[in-house]
Amino acid sequence: MRIVSFLFLTIFMMTGCSSQKKADMASTVIEYSAMSRGYFKKIVVQNQTVLVTNGRDVQAIEKKIEKANWDKIVTEFEKIDLEKISTLKAPTEKRFYDGAAIGNLKITQNQKTYETPGFDNGFPPKEIEKLVNLLTDFVKE
Template sequence: MRILSLLLLTLFIATGCCSQKKTNMAETQIEYSAMSRGYFKKIVLQNQTAFVTNGRDQQPIETKIDDAKWNKITAEFSKVNLDKLSTLKAPTDKRTYDGAAIGNLKITKDGKTYETPGFDNGFPPKEIEKLVNLLVDFAKE
């Protein structure tokens, strides 16, 4: 009976540890940019730091990201399928007639770059919407 109990306890502990895998963000850079003829915004996240550029000739403003917000970003990032990023479809088409700036999400992880096709700023594809909204929040602060 003791052996059976020990085996079950070991199984539960091992299962719990496996399900709590954290995404390694040390070698990851997330970049969101939005631009049109008269508008430019670029947000770069790396190592719990955000760099926000609000104009073409502006220097980026550096901001440290608190742990709570970083955990939200990491959680949303872990839901993104990087291999399918280049195939995402934009839900709207306002950028084609200057109705919206062109948004773009680029992720560099372990030396490999993944990038979305252009989409309307403010209307990202559903699959990356929460992550993009978290990034855009840095530009509002």
């Protein structure tokens, strides 16, 4: 009887934790920005909505994210260890000599902000590459 109770409790706890992670996405804000002297792009994703800004003094364009795309974003987001994104290393260094805009990923969840160090726009660290590519796809639309 103890084993059955233990198994039931374990399964209950596991499903509770995964649903908590999904529920957190409603209040999570994912922000990707890329900027240089003559370039500015900002993409903000929150609760199945994306805001895209294509210039410093330009009004943001708001779009609804389709469910299939939202599910991809959630899947990639769940793979990221938020506590470690501040230590990610950029694979290239073109931004040091104006060869690329400076990219940055900032995630705000539960009133805590997690931010990457600067990296070359178009060449994010491999740990966040798929998520960044999903975000930048909104600019191509």
